[in-house]
Each structure stands twice: as structure tokens, then as C-alpha cells.
Amino acid sequence: MLSRIAESLFWIGRYIERADGTARILDVHLERLNQLPLAEQRSASQELLAVMGVRSESDDFDLADLLHHMAYDPTNAASIAGSLGAARENARRARETVSSALWETLNTTWYGLSQHRKDVVGTFRFCHWTLERTAMVRGAADTTMSKDESWNFLMLGRSLEKADMTARMLSTADTQASGLSWVNMLRCAGAYESFLRTQRTAFGEKYAAEFLLLDRLFPRSIVYSLSEAEDSLRMLDPSHRRVGFHSDARRIVGQARSFLEFHQSEDLLQELPEHMERVQKACSQASDAISRKYFSRAEDNAWVGEIS
Template sequence: MLSRIAESLFWIGRYVERADDTARLLDVHLQILLEDPWAEEDLACRSLLAVMDRPAPPRDVVVGRDHVLDALAYDRVAPSAIAGALVAARENARRAREIVSTELWECLNTTWNQLPSHLRPARPHDFFAWVRERGATVAGIMESATSRDETRHFMVLGRSIERADMTARLLTTRALAGSAGPSWTTLLRSCGAHEAFLRTYRGSASDERAAGFLLLDRFFPRSIVSALDQAEQCLADLEPADDRSAADEARRHIGLVRMNLEYRPLADVLAGLPHEMEQVQRACSAASDAIRGRYFPTAPTTTWVGELL
């Protein structure tokens, strides 16, 4: 497979997952602001922008939910925003048109065409619900109409790395907000994990178990450990059996942070949750850079000097 095609597939998985997870995170954030009239909106919005690595306005400017929605939801240029991620996913699908299935292309293209009519609704929740629905449709097509070859491996690899990173950001918002933040039940619902959590623990719920479920549960696909494990498996499937040394850099970053979460007491992880989630985000970024260097090398620009001119 050509490296440019592989890179486009990788980023299709990342951008669709980014739009889905950002919609879930913003939905939780706005729900808290609406339910708690005493919440410090400016502080909460600045914390969210910091978690999402977006610059905040100067201190003398009050930051509200409208600014957060403009920056993280409706911006069609920034790939870190929901609309921008959907536009970028469609653009990458266009570049890999000869590889992606017709169904997947039509799904992403339809999403792109419908995007302007869904921006800035009266209820932001309607936009978030639409984004989650389109993300689920893309995931369903990937699972049902894509061969289990390099095409799927690159898309699932991108999706898994992005999912681990975004779940870490979601947990960071909960840790930084403290008692004023969303409950663990709200976070579970935002990830579609509440019913699975109740079935796992048979109704015996607690904050520690809820946090452990989103961090460590191997059977729930949105947990951090499950997403990291899926990324490791994709890397193993992509690398030839006779030469696994080249992928060791990406797998090392992912494996180290996964084992650091999985084999330590949960209480220790929860005691320093913001730091632990920052480590997950750093590992995902480092793994992405290693994958780019291994599979998507950029050809150096030829520079003519002296006699070579």
C-alpha cells in the first residue's frame, strides 16, 4: 500500500473518532453548566479549553459556552473541532478513494454535505447526537464492509489511538473539576458505558469501580486499556512476522503506558489521575509520531547546491 493512502486511512479513523469523542465531552460539559446554576462558567470553560489544547482568551475576557462551542464544535477549519474533524475525514477519504469502499465514501461525503444544515442548532445536544450517529454509521461500515487487511488495520489503529487519547481527556476534565464536575454516572453515560458497567458489577456501583471501568476494562471498547490493546494488535498485524523491530518504537510507547495503568493498584492511579492521563496523552502522541516515521515517511526536499546546480 502506498504511504499516502495508508496515512489517509489512519487519519480517517482518527478524525471520525475525534469528532465523536469531542461531541460526547462537550455534551457532558454543557449539561453540567445547565444543571448547576452556581458553576463558575468562565473557569470551567477555560479548563476545558486547556484540556483540549486550545488557547483561551486573555484573562480580562469572560469565556462562556458560546466561545467553547465556536472553538470546539462549529469551527470547520480547525481539525481539533468537531466540524473541522468531519471535514478533514472526508478530505482524507477523497485522497484514498481508490481504497475505501463506496459505502464508506458515501457515508463520509453525505456527512460533509449535511454538516452546514446541522451547525448552530437551537439545542447543541441535537448537533452532538447527530455527530454520534454519523460516527456510529462510519464504524459500522468499517466493521461490516472492510476487509481485515491493511486498509482496516490503519483505520482501526488511528481510531484506537485517538480513542485512548480522548477518553484520557474526558477523565481529566472530571479530575480537575472535582466535586463540581460531572458524576461518574454521567461520564459512563456519555461513553455509552453505563449499562455495560451495571451488568459487569451487577448493580453494585461506586465511583472507584466506575473510574476503573473506563480505565482498565479489557472488554469495553472505549476503556483506555482496551483501546491501547487494540492499537498494539493493529501494529502487530501490520508488521511482517520476520521483521518486528521497526514497529517497536510505537508499540513501546503504547505498551509502557498500558502496563503502567494495568498492573498498578487502581487507588494509586486515581490518586494522581490528571498526571496519569497526561502520560496517556503523551504516549499516544509519541506513538503517532513513531507510526508516521515508520509508515508515512515524507520525502526530503531536494536542494541544489554549488556544482550540483
């Protein structure tokens, strides 16, 4: 497979999950932000933007600016519109590999970005529309793509971004500061019903955090997502060694996953910020390692002049 095709598929997976995760985070915080006094609204908006990895340059940053940066800015790859546009552009570059159903779903989604009101009520609807469209994209990929290398690169991007976005979602879950309940956080991740069936009579912040962080069977949990990334990396590079791994990405992801799975904690909520920072760092490092191994061809393709 050409490295440019593999890279496009990897980033399609990442951008679709980024749009989905950003829509979930914005949706669960929007009502609370809209009800705060102006001064608190500004500080809370800046804090939420910082969780997404962006720092505001103005002290007057308010809810309208937050909606623009997180939802509607087409030039910002961390926004919903920017992520969906970037996913569509990568699909265009890999048009000979992605299925017609996947391309048409991404293309239709991109054309639908301009049909939404940009106020608070319109953003609620935009977030729910985004969740529906990203689900359709994932469904089109699942049912129309062969489970070969192209599929593994797509899944690798999806699983890394899913782990990262769930970590960012949990980073906003300081319930005492934000007034958010863990019920809302579970609903944000689409995990509420699964959590009730799994825990039954055990409720509380600790159990909810444990479910979203460590559950091996729920698709949006961090441990599940990291395990999924490990499986994709193993399929892409099935070589076996008696000691260590050829793939730095597999080592990084495996260490992050095993640390979470085997770490014993007496107070998971107290350690949650540390865990989330470690997961986000591991996802970033793994993405860099994947780029170096599979995508970086600038030096190989560089023109070399003749030596006289």
C-alpha cells in the same frame, strides 16, 4: 501500499474518533455549563477547552465561544465540524482505497454539518447527530473494507484517538469541582449498561474509573483501546526479534498499556490525573513514531540538484 494512502486512512480513523469523543464530552458538560453564573461559566469553559488541548486567548471567553471552538469551527481540527471535514478530505485523497459506502457516509455527513442551529439546544442535537453519524461511518468501514493493511491503518488511528479521547473525558471528571456524577461520565462513554452488568452490586467513583480505565472487554476503555492499537501495529509489522522491537510506536503503546494493567493502586482516583497525562503523552509519541516509520517521505522525495 502508498504512504499517502496509509496516512489518509490513519487520519480518517483518528478524526472520526475525535469528532465522536468531542461530541460526548461537550454533550455531558453542556447542561451544567449553561446553568452556571456568567463568571463561573467563563472559567469552566476555559478549563474544558484546556482539557481539549487548546488555550483561549481572551479573558471574555464564554459558552458561545466554547461551542464555536469545540463544535462548529470548520478550520479547527479539534472541533466536531473540523474533524468531520478533515476525515472527509482524507477519504477524498484515498478515494481509490476506501469503499463507496464509507465515502458516501462521510460525504453525506459533511454536507449535513451546516444544517444545525448553533445555540445550546441546537448543540445538544448536533452532538447526538454526530454520535449517530460516526457510528454509521464505523459500521460502513467494518462491513465494506477488507481486513488488510488499509484496515489496519484505519484501526490504528481509531484506537489511538479513542484512548486519547477517553483520557480527556476522564480528565474532566473531577466530580467535586464540576458537579458531575460518575453515572453521567459512564453515560458519556456509552458504558453505563455494560458497567452495571459487570459490577452488579459494586458502585462508586472508584469502580467507574477502574472500568473506563482498565476493563479489558469494554471497547472504549483505555486498556482495550491500547491493546487494539498494539494488535494493529503487530499486523502491520509482524517481524519478530529476540530482543526489543523495530517499531518505536509498538514499544510506546505496549509500555503504556502494561503500566496500566499491572499497576497496583490504593487510590486510583487520586492518581487519575497522572495516569491520564501519561496516556495522552503516549498516544502523541506513538502517533509521531508511526508518522516517522510509515508516512514521512519528504526527504526521500526531495529533488536533488546535479553537482557540477
